[in-house]
Amino acid sequence: MTKMTGAQAIIEALKKEKVNHIFGISGGAVLPIYDVLYDAEMRNILAKHEQCAGHMADGYARVSGLPGVCIATSGPGATNLVTGIANAYMDSSPVVSITGQVTRAAIGKDAFQEADIVGITTPITKYVTQVKRTEDIPKVFKTAFYIATSGRPGPVLVDVPKDIQQHSTDFEFHDSITLRGYKPRDNPHPVQVKRAAEMLVKAEHPMILAGGGVIISNASRDLLKLAELMMLPVATTLMGKGSIPETHPLSLGMVGMHGMAQANTLILESDVLLTVGARFSDRTTARVDGFCPDTQIIHIDIDSAEIGKNVKIDLPIVADAGKTLREIYKLVVKKAMTNEKSPWHSRIQQVREHYTSELERDSQSITAPAIIRSLRALLPNNAIIATEVGQNQMWAALHFQSLEPRTFLSSGGLGTMGFGFPAAIGAKVAKPDVPVVDIAGDGSFIMSAQELATSVLEEIPVIVVVLNNSMLGMVAQWQRIFYNRRYSGTMLHDSPDFVKLAEAFGAQGIRIGSLDEFSQAVKNGLTSDVTTVIDVPISPEENVYPMIPSGKTLKDMILGA
Amino acid sequence: MKQEKLQIHVIAVLVEHKPGVLYEVANMFRRRGFNIESITVGKTEQKDQARMTITVNGDEYTVEQIIKQLNKLINVIKVAILEAGNMVLRELVLIKIHTSDSKARSDLLQYTNIFRGRVIDVSPDSMIIEVTGDTEKIDAFIELSRSFGIKEISRTGATALNRGGKVIRE
Numbered sequence: 001m002t003k004m005t006g007a008q009a010i011i012e013a014l015k016k017e018k019v020n021h022i023f024g025i026s027g028g029a030v031l032p033i034y035d036v037l038y039d040a041e042m043r044n045i046l047a048k049h050e051q052c053a054g055h056m057a058d059g060y061a062r063v064s065g066l067p068g069v070c071i072a073t074s075g076p077g078a079t080n081l082v083t084g085i086a087n088a089y090m091d092s093s094p095v096v097s098i099t100g101q102v103t104r105a106a107i108g109k110d111a112f113q114e115a116d117i118v119g120i121t122t123p124i125t126k127y128v129t130q131v132k133r134t135e136d137i138p139k140v141f142k143t144a145f146y147i148a149t150s151g152r153p154g155p156v157l158v159d160v161p162k163d164i165q166q167h168s169t170d171f172e173f174h175d176s177i178t179l180r181g182y183k184p185r186d187n188p189h190p191v192q193v194k195r196a197a198e199m200l201v202k203a204e205h206p207m208i209l210a211g212g213g214v215i216i217s218n219a220s221r222d223l224l225k226l227a228e229l230m231m232l233p234v235a236t237t238l239m240g241k242g243s244i245p246e247t248h249p250l251s252l253g254m255v256g257m258h259g260m261a262q263a264n265t266l267i268l269e270s271d272v273l274l275t276v277g278a279r280f281s282d283r284t285t286a287r288v289d290g291f292c293p294d295t296q297i298i299h300i301d302i303d304s305a306e307i308g309k310n311v312k313i314d315l316p317i318v319a320d321a322g323k324t325l326r327e328i329y330k331l332v333v334k335k336a337m338t339n340e341k342s343p344w345h346s347r348i349q350q351v352r353e354h355y356t357s358e359l360e361r362d363s364q365s366i367t368a369p370a371i372i373r374s375l376r377a378l379l380p381n382n383a384i385i386a387t388e389v390g391q392n393q394m395w396a397a398l399h400f401q402s403l404e405p406r407t408f409l410s411s412g413g414l415g416t417m418g419f420g421f422p423a424a425i426g427a428k429v430a431k432p433d434v435p436v437v438d439i440a441g442d443g444s445f446i447m448s449a450q451e452l453a454t455s456v457l458e459e460i461p462v463i464v465v466v467l468n469n470s471m472l473g474m475v476a477q478w479q480r481i482f483y484n485r486r487y488s489g490t491m492l493h494d495s496p497d498f499v500k501l502a503e504a505f506g507a508q509g510i511r512i513g514s515l516d517e518f519s520q521a522v523k524n525g526l527t528s529d530v531t532t533v534i535d536v537p538i539s540p541e542e543n544v545y546p547m548i549p550s551g552k553t554l555k556d557m558i559l560g561a
Numbered sequence: 562m563k564q565e566k567l568q569i570h571v572i573a574v575l576v577e578h579k580p581g582v583l584y585e586v587a588n589m590f591r592r593r594g595f596n597i598e599s600i601t602v603g604k605t606e607q608k609d610q611a612r613m614t615i616t617v618n619g620d621e622y623t624v625e626q627i628i629k630q631l632n633k634l635i636n637v638i639k640v641a642i643l644e645a646g647n648m649v650l651r652e653l654v655l656i657k658i659h660t661s662d663s664k665a666r667s668d669l670l671q672y673t674n675i676f677r678g679r680v681i682d683v684s685p686d687s688m689i690i691e692v693t694g695d696t697e698k699i700d701a702f703i704e705l706s707r708s709f710g711i712k713e714i715s716r717t718g719a720t721a722l723n724r725g726g727k728v729i730r731e
Contacts, residue, residue: 122585123592127635147635180731181577181638305629308622 001172006134007032007165010098011040013141016173019069021429023047023056027073028113029100032165034071045429045458048450050077052422054084055448057095059426062409063384065218067094067148068426074100075113078159079120083416085155086124090413091239092216094153096144097121101130103163118159126154134167142177151184152303153216186302188319188327195315196274196298196324197331200230203272203296205344208232209255209284212239212412213277213301219322220244220405223276226329233348235263237278238393239412242402252352256284257548258394261355264546264554266348268292276300277321280310281413290553300324366515368392368467368538372399372439374515375465378522382407383435386424388444389417390474392467394544396439418447424462425455435526437463443472443492445533452505455531463525464533466498469540477543502533511535569598569696570624571616571650571721573729574631575639578604578611582636586613589634595619595627599652599718607731610638614720641729643721650721653693655681656703659710660688669709676702687712695719 004012010033014022022044026034037044047053050072057068072081078099088095102111121128127147131140140158148156200206214223220243227234227250234244235255244251253260255267267273273295278284285291288310296314299307300321307316317324372395385400386409387393393410402408409427411419424438438445445466455462469476472490479487502509507530512518518536525532545560576582583602590597598616605612617627624642631640643650660666666688673680673690676698682689692702696719703714723729 118581119584122581122588179635182635303633305626305633307629309626309629 001170003168003170005032005036005166005168006131006137006160007036009134009137009171010141010160010165011036011042012171012173013138014042014069017067017141017145019067021045021060022069022071023053023060023426024071024098025050025053025073025077027077027100029074029077029102029162030071030098030165032162033098033100033160044071045425045454045460047422048453049448050080051083051418052448052451052454054081054095054097055087055416055419055422056426056429057097058084058088058091058093058419059386059409059423060430061088061093061095061426062423063406063427064430065406066430067096067145069096069098071098072100073113074102074117074162075115077113078117079115082120082124083414085121085157087411087414087416087419088155089124089126091411092153092212093155094148095155096148097155097157099157099159100165101159101161104161105163107161117157121157124155125157128157128159130159131161131164134164134169135171137164138171138173139177142174143179146177146179147182151182151186152213184302185318186320186323188300188317188324190327192315192317193324193327194331196317197328199272199296199298199315200232200274200328201332201335204342205269205271206230206232207267207270207273208234209237209267209273209275209278210234210240210243211237211276211278213321214240214243215277215405217277217302217321218405219276219320219325222322222325222329224248226325226332229329229333231342231345232274233266235259235267237281237284237412238397238410240278241397241408241410242405245403246401247403254397255554257286258398258544258546260398261546261557261559262351264548264557265351265355268554269347270295272296272298274298274300276325277302279306282310283412285311285554286548286556287551287553290555366513366518366536366538368395368542369399370515371465371467371518371536371538372396374518375437375439375522376400378519379435379437383437384409384424384427384431386410386420386427386436386438388420388438388440389415390441390444390472391469391477391542391544392439392441392444392473394474395467398544400439417444421445421448421462421464422451424464425451425460428460428462435463437465440464440466441473442466442468442470442498445498446496449501452502452507452531452533456506459529461528461531463522464531466533466535467538468498468535469538469542470494471540473540473542474544476540480541480543482549498533498535502531507531507533509533509535511537567618567620569616569618571614571643571648571719572624572628572631573641573643573721574613574615574637575605575729575731576611576613577636577638578609579636582611583613585634585636586615586631589630590627593626593630595623601718601720603720610731614718616719638731639729643723647725648721648723650695650719651693652696652699652717652719653691654699654703654714654716655689655691656706656711657687657689657713658706659712660686661710665709669706672702672705678702
């Protein structure tokens with residue numbers, strides 16, 4: 001038993017969870033917490049908007065595999081967090097949000113800066129709770145971190161009334177907790193594993209679809225071992241990017257609405273698809289009845305609610321990705337049947353060669369793909385890429401070859417414009433020695449550009465590459481193709497001047513006019529003490545291909561104009 | 562997913578008995594687009610546990626999704642489907658019925674007896690009848706009462722248990 005205030009107990013609880021960094025903004029209802037933080041050996045990164053604090057915590061979590069923590073005050077502070085939380089929820093990221101709340105006596109009275117954040121975030125959190133009694137703080141925080149990081153990770157929010165933060169009492173801290181309603185299952189059922197192994201061994205056109213679950217489960221090595229043993233080609237979802245080095249001969253790249261042509265083509269020809277930690281989102285499957293209708297699908301996911309939610313599954317395995325892949329490996333390793341010269345592998349080679357030229361055309365002018373490919377060459381293997389959302393994101397997914405897990409951060413589920421830059425800042429906090437680059441569009445970057453101040457003041461230098469087409473490019477692409485070029489609500493013109501904007505915040509800005517200048521700017525950014533914004537003017541007419549129009553199937557892929 | 566045959570399913574849900582849990586459960590149904598036909602909640606013999614009985618009208622796919630999503634909620638301890646042939650289900654209704662004269666009163670009393678209902682309040686021109694039974698029985702009694710003139714109805718929704726020794730516990 002230790003006597004302290006609620007606020008002290010909260011910081012103590014965070015210490016016990018080995019939290020070193022907090023992303024947050026102070027305010028009236030978190031004054032007691034921030035007062036304790038003043039002396040604590042825990043760094044608060046003062047974001048400029050709570051949404052971005054949420055994305056920073058998210059980026060931190062994705063890169064480190066540790067929970068990311070953010071703090072916001074009550075009312076607008078808490079509601080500003082909502083997009084950050086929803087984003088973490090869709091991408092299964094362990095973000096723990098702490099919000100201040102008005103005093104218990106004021107709750108329900110529509111007090112100043114009161115918002116029902118528990119009610120608001122219930123559908124977008126894995127778990128949300130309000131501390132009801134000061135002495136409950138250790139248990140509540142233990143529960144929050146346990147739930148956020150175990151099973152299928154996800155965001156948790158703890159709402160703490162201000163009087164609870166102020167009140168002094170005796171606290172008892174525990175090292176573990178058991179919850180009768182929450183027992184994540186991570187060991188695969190042996191019978192299911194055996195059946196999966198049999199299906200894979202018998203298959204003539206077997207293939208792997210790897211999702212974000214592979215990365216979350218730290219199962220990349222297990223995935224690669226199995227893929228290499230059985231010579232299984234590997235396609236990934238956007239979230240699965242980096243689960244296999246994309247330069248690997250078995251890697252086919254991303255599948256889906258803007259997936260690689262080779263991946264989209266071959267997945268339809270697979271007869272057994274081992275899907276690992278992916279949830280068959282509409283962006284992956286395109287029209288769902290056209291997604292692998294003749295394929296037998298094995299689905300490994302730690303969340304049983306994902307089984308059969310979007311696609312009919314032939315063999316479900318509810319378990320941890322890594323554990324399951326290792327078990328399957330043990331069973332198939334005895335039946336070495338690797339055959340590089342099978343008709344399936346000739347077919348893979350044929351498809352690959354057919355589409356390779358598509359990607360590499362026109363590499364001298366300043367196009368988004370050329371810029372992104374040149375960026376890859378300038379960065380070390382472990383460099384971390386964050387993306388915004390829209391064309392920049394899809395170009396990054398298609399043209400930036402990720403080589404390691406946890407190096408490609410993108411808002412996959414929610415599609416949050418403005419995610420990339422704060423996520424990059426969070427990533428840099430987690431890995432200060434690794435270069436971090438946000439591949440941005442002009443429309444997305446402006447949504448969280450105020451965090452330039454955070455990156456400069458907190459000395460967290462990253463590089464932002466703004467693929468600037470003066471448009472909300474992805475929406476404009478759809479307007480160009482499906483709405484007769486009526487650019488309604490998508491023209492951004494030449495505003496702002498990103499060079500001056502960067503400079504105004506004390507960052508450095510540079511506009512480039514050639515690929516050489518781009519290389520120079522990146523090299524310069526890699527050694528800079530401040531954040532570098534590289535403004536890359538590109539044609540507003542440039543489309544992302546391949547693409548699958550909405551309501552169409554993977555078969556209906558369009559390769560170019 | 563193809564639409565299959567719609568059917569009433571009865572789901573028993575053991576939950577933590579604390580504030581906000583009903584909201585979490587109801588919100589999950591709303592958020593995922595599932596419809597609740599009826600829901601009843603009450604404390605159980607276990608400390609801090611409540612039991613909900615939720616009836617839904619849906620196909621097999623929908624019910625499977627509902628159960629999986631319920632299981633995901635941290636404050637949900639246990640979820641079970643009650644099989645139609647192997648459970649007892651009861652609902653209670655209170656109906657305030659217009660009784661214009663003594664004939665109406667005596668007719669209503671007869672119907673009430675047939676349905677093993679009870680009169681629980683009488684006023685000069687109305688009576689409150691309590692009937693307990695499965696949903697069809699309640700529906701039938703309400704239908705019968707229409708001829709008198711129904712002033713007000715309050716029904717509880719279904720609550721249910723497995724027959725025999727089988728129990729749903731943590």
